[in-house]
């Protein structure tokens with residue numbers, strides 16, 4: 001510790017006992033716990049696979065909703081009345097949201 005009460009820059013704090021120790025140590029000299037090493041690999045970051053899958057699922061869901069709520073399934077009619085608001089605005093909005101998420105996932109995939 002320096003006189004201001006703050007730890008020096010080359011010190012690190014033990015995550016187990018909270019005492020300050022030298023930054024290069026791999027093991028805490030007070031409690032003997034190993035210092036966890038921070039992984040800086042790129043595999044842990046988002047690679048967009050999750051976003052692409054979710055976006056495609058939203059687009060498929062919007063297509064199914066639009067198909068049944070819009071009356072395109074003529075022999076099979078839904079027993080409930082669907083408001084035109086659903087086919088006019090909500091299912092295209094869901095489709096566009098899924099498309100946007102897929103594009104975002106592809107962007108993350110290219111970037112990583």
Ligand SMILES: [Zn+2]
Nearest residue numbers: 014017028031
């Ligand atoms: Zn410790």
